Amino acid sequence: MSEQQPPPPDGQSVRLLVSWLLVAAMLGYGVVQTAITAAKLFTQ
Amino acid sequence: MSLLSALDHEHTVARPGYSRWLIPPAALAVHLCIGQAYATSVYKNSLIAHFDASQTAIGIIFSIAIVMLGLSAAVGGTWVEANGPRKAMFVSASFWATGFLVGALGIATGQLWLVYLGYGFLGGIGLGIGYISPVSTLIKWFPDRPGLATGLAIMGFGGGAMVASPLSRQLLELYDSGYDSGNASSVASGGALVGLFITLGLGYFVIMMFGVVNVRVPPPGWRPAGFDPAAVAAKPLVTTANVSASNAIRTRSFWLLWIVLFCNVTAGIGILEQASPMIQDFFRDGGTSTVTVAAAGGFVGLLSLFNMAGRFVWSSTSDLVGRKPIYMLYLGVGMVLYALLASVGHAATGLFVLLAGVILSFYGGGFATVPAYLRDLFGTFQVGAIHGRLLTAWSAAGIAGPLIINGFLDAQGKPGTLTAEAYRPALFTMVGVLAIGFVANLLIRPVSERFHEPAASTPLEGSATR
Numbered sequence: 334m335s336e337q338q339p340p341p342p343d344g345q346s347v348r349l350l351v352s353w354l355l356v357a358a359m360l361g362y363g364v365v366q367t368a369i370t371a372a373k374l375f376t377q
Numbered sequence: 378m379s380l381l382s383a384l385d386h387e388h389t390v391a392r393p394g395y396s397r398w399l400i401p402p403a404a405l406a407v408h409l410c411i412g413q414a415y416a417t418s419v420y421k422n423s424l425i426a427h428f429d430a431s432q433t434a435i436g437i438i439f440s441i442a443i444v445m446l447g448l449s450a451a452v453g454g455t456w457v458e459a460n461g462p463r464k465a466m467f468v469s470a471s472f473w474a475t476g477f478l479v480g481a482l483g484i485a486t487g488q489l490w491l492v493y494l495g496y497g498f499l500g501g502i503g504l505g506i507g508y509i510s511p512v513s514t515l516i517k518w519f520p521d522r523p524g525l526a527t528g529l530a531i532m533g534f535g536g537g538a539m540v541a542s543p544l545s546r547q548l549l550e551l552y553d554s555g556y557d558s559g560n561a562s563s564v565a566s567g568g569a570l571v572g573l574f575i576t577l578g579l580g581y582f583v584i585m586m587f588g589v590v591n592v593r594v595p596p597p598g599w600r601p602a603g604f605d606p607a608a609v610a611a612k613p614l615v616t617t618a619n620v621s622a623s624n625a626i627r628t629r630s631f632w633l634l635w636i637v638l639f640c641n642v643t644a645g646i647g648i649l650e651q652a653s654p655m656i657q658d659f660f661r662d663g664g665t666s667t668v669t670v671a672a673a674g675g676f677v678g679l680l681s682l683f684n685m686a687g688r689f690v691w692s693s694t695s696d697l698v699g700r701k702p703i704y705m706l707y708l709g710v711g712m713v714l715y716a717l718l719a720s721v722g723h724a725a726t727g728l729f730v731l732l733a734g735v736i737l738s739f740y741g742g743g744f745a746t747v748p749a750y751l752r753d754l755f756g757t758f759q760v761g762a763i764h765g766r767l768l769t770a771w772s773a774a775g776i777a778g779p780l781i782i783n784g785f786l787d788a789q790g791k792p793g794t795l796t797a798e799a800y801r802p803a804l805f806t807m808v809g810v811l812a813i814g815f816v817a818n819l820l821i822r823p824v825s826e827r828f829h830e831p832a833a834s835t836p837l838e839g840s841a842t843r
Contacts, residue, residue: 339393352402352591355584356533359409363539367678370543374668374675374730 412537445501454765476500640814645740
């Protein structure tokens with residue numbers, strides 16, 4: 334490998350975006366749902 | 378190229394320019410799915426009612442899965458190293474999904490043994506292979522930040538339960554209109570359980586395929602731009618040599634680290650397993666707890682958040698401060714926190730939650746940091762296989778932690794009548810357990826050169842720049 338950064342393979346940006354969106358959606362859903370449940374600790 | 382040959386290690390090598398930031402979401406896609414294993418309590422009562430079985434008979438499903446996790450990680454680690462992450466993730470997804478489908482068949486036909494075989498045995502193999510499959514690859518892609526990389530992936534295992542718990546409740550309500558997840562005595566029908574298992578099995582298979590498609594191993598000699606291996610090797614305990622999995626288990630450092638992980642997990646599981654009744658018992662006044670069942674459920678949810686956050690935050694921090702110091706924090710500060718929980722934890726709910734939360738963040742941190750600790754001690758050559766063998770400490774702690782807590786509590790009285798005082802012997806025992814782990818961590822030394830692989834027999838690391 335050279336000192337120059339090779340060009341990224343075709344469609345890599347889309348792949349990065351979709352991959353991180355998928356895990357962010359899953360984690361976000363889990364965190365929000367858990368936070369709603371956890372709020373009961375301080376409201377009940 | 379056939380589907381099966383596309384899974385081979387040689388077809389998984391990344392082309393020049395492939396972004397290493399595609400690997401963490403690939404690993405997360407697997408870990409977020411297999412993390413469901415910690416959400417089985419959501420439908421436990423429904424399974425008990427459906428099979429007209431005891432708590433123990435249904436609890437065995439989870440126990441088989443965790444035992445198979447440890448065994449398959451230990452036995453399959455070398456296979457994972459030899460065949461690469463893509464084939465390992467595919468095998469994991471197949472076992473995990475098949476486990477759900479066979480489990481659904483068992484529920485539909487009223488045969489509990491099929492649920493043992495499906496979710497417990499087959500699913501457990503999927504758990505073990507899936508847990509270790511991305512670890513070695515992440516460490517090779519992120520030699521500059523191994524703690525961050527493995528912390529991200531293993532955070533997914535903690536996050537998986539947070540996704541699966543509410544999702545399972547909502548799916549059961551969708552498939553059975555008479556089921557109310559807010560009512561503790563409500564149970565879902567067998568048909569709803571079958572629908573849940575089939576939905577989760579198929580859904581998880583699809584999501585895990587994202588990981589299979591995206592995962593790549595770096596080309597031999599690859600290193601990130603600007604990364605100087607000499608700077609990493611200059612840190613204490615970090616080696617540039619490589620140790621095989623069979624040699625690693627002959628070293629004193631491996632078994633000391635096994636004890637460290639065992640002690641850290643044993644102490645954490647003690648709280649995790651007992652969390653909901655524990656907070657109610659700590660704030661019991663005249664026989665009645667001031668903490669409601671719903672609020673106790675909120676406490677369990679909060680602990681999940683601390684557990685997940687600890688995996689990422691503490692493991693990433695270990696890249697800066699070093700692995701041995703961070704375990705001194707987990708175990709040393711953990712001892713202080715356990716002692717405080719036992720002595721003043723009942724003074725205020727906020728204090729109790731804070732102490733338990735930080736303890737659980739150390740529990741998660743211990744899991745997430747250990748692959749990087751192994752990399753430091755044994756190199757990258759077979760770190761996934763060594764990690765698999767180390768996870769037997771998790772299986773052992775899964776038995777020891779609940780045994781310690783439940784053994785002490787059984788001697789103190791019946792559930793529903795216990796107070797904070799009843800927990801003190803168990804909590805102070807955990808302080809002792811953590812002290813053993815603390816000493817074991819202090820005794821860890823660099824691995825002797827006689828265990829190192831000859832330089833020519835291991836892949837070239839860091840010989841090219843990019």
